[in-house]
Amino acid sequence: MSEYLFELPPKNLKEAARKFRQLHHPIWTENKAKLIGRYLYYFVLITKHGSYIDGFAGPQEPDNEEMWAAKLVLESRPRWLRHFYLCELSAEKVKMLESLRDSQPRKTKKEPRRTITICAGDFNATVGKMLAEHPVPDKEAAFCLLDQRAFECDWATVATLAAHKKAGNKIELFYFLPNAWLDRSVSGLKDKQGALAKWWGDTSWNQLLARRGIDRAKYACERFRSEFNYKHVYPFPIYERREGGKMMYFMIHASDHEEATPLMYRAYNKALGTRETAEQLEFLTSTPAP
Numbered sequence: 608m609s610e611y612l613f614e615l616p617p618k619n620l621k622e623a624a625r626k627f628r629q630l631h632h633p634i635w636t637e638n639k640a641k642l643i644g645r646y647l648y649y650f651v652l653i654t655k656h657g658s659y660i661d662g663f664a665g666p667q668e669p670d671n672e673e674m675w676a677a678k679l680v681l682e683s684r685p686r687w688l689r690h691f692y693l694c695e696l697s698a699e700k701v702k703m704l705e706s707l708r709d710s711q712p713r714k715t716k717k718e719p720r721r722t723i724t725i726c727a728g729d730f731n732a733t734v735g736k737m738l739a740e741h742p743v744p745d746k747e748a749a750f751c752l753l754d755q756r757a758f759e760c761d762w763a764t765v766a767t768l769a770a771h772k773k774a775g776n777k778i779e780l781f782y783f784l785p786n787a788w789l790d791r792s793v794s795g796l797k798d799k800q801g802a803l804a805k806w807w808g809d810t811s812w813n814q815l816l817a818r819r820g821i822d823r824a825k826y827a828c829e830r831f832r833s834e835f836n837y838k839h840v841y842p843f844p845i846y847e848r849r850e851g852g853k854m855m856y857f858m859i860h861a862s863d864h865e866e867a868t869p870l871m872y873r874a875y876n877k878a879l880g881t882r883e884t885a886e887q888l889e890f891l892t893s894t895p896a897p
């Protein structure tokens with residue numbers, strides 16, 4: 608796995624060396640939701656609050672809800688994330704999201720009040736209205752999962768999310784860039800120019816497609832840095848199966864928070880591993896809960 612060790616922001620190098628050495632276990636597609644769940648678990652121990660937006664929130668495998676990111680994040684403890692926005696195009700999956708919302712246990716006295724908003728429809732069309740009706744305060748930590756299968760997430764949607772907060776850290780993004788089947792999916796497009804211009808936002812998609820593997824992922828990361836000014840942007844490979852195989856996606860993690868990249872490495876290494884002890888988590892829990 609060491610060939611997929613990416614350069615870390617210099618400020619984080621020492622921390623990174625202490626917390627992780629390399630990506631120990633490959634995350635494969637069945638476990639990508641666990642990666643997001645584990646990362647948010649760590650992050651919430653630091654922020655004690657936050658908003659979670661999921662633009663493509665329906666389950667990929669409706670018969671295996673344990674692989675469903677929205678469910679893992681909603682059910683994660685402690686329940687300190689306060690606002691959820693779960694968006695989905697398929698009417699059937701919107702129903703699943705509603706049942707998930709309705710099955711959540713009542714809050715305890717110690718837990719903050721929670722809101723769970725379900726937005727039915729095309730996220731590219733609803734994102735603007737959703738953020739206008741529920742603006743994320745500048746000081747609030749916010750995360751958005753963009754788990755597209757191929758070209759479902761328009762670049763304009765990514766831009767809307769990145770530009771939403773007027774100060775403080777931008778909405779953190781988990782953007783799924785398809786890799787292994789990207790070229791095949793492109794050849795299957797009827798209106799290739801139109802579809803790719805919408806997906807990638809400009810004509811530099813040909814530069815993206817001209818690259819392979821990690822170079823392609825790095826090229827995409829650079830765009831999040833240069834166009835939206837995210838401070839820390841790194842690609843995390845999601846493999847075909849447990850033993851490795853093809854790199855199916857890169858999860859591009861874009862954040863302004865200094866701890867974000869080390870925590871994502873930690874989550875990547877721990878998503879499938881053993882539970883950590885209170886001592887190991889001490890660095891995250893040094894301030895009191897709300």
Ligand SMILES: C[S@@+](CC[C@H](N)C(=O)[O-])C[C@H]1O[C@@H](n2cnc3c(N)ncnc32)[C@H](O)[C@@H]1O
Pocket residue numbers: 640662663664665666667668674675676677694695696697700728729730731754755756759
């Ligand atoms: C890859 S799956 C998401 C998997 C999910 N994150 C999980 O953990 O299982 C993509 C989802 O996006 C939905 N979808 C596709 N196009 C969409 C759009 N334009 N707006 C909102 N949802 C969309 C699909 O119906 C599907 O449920």
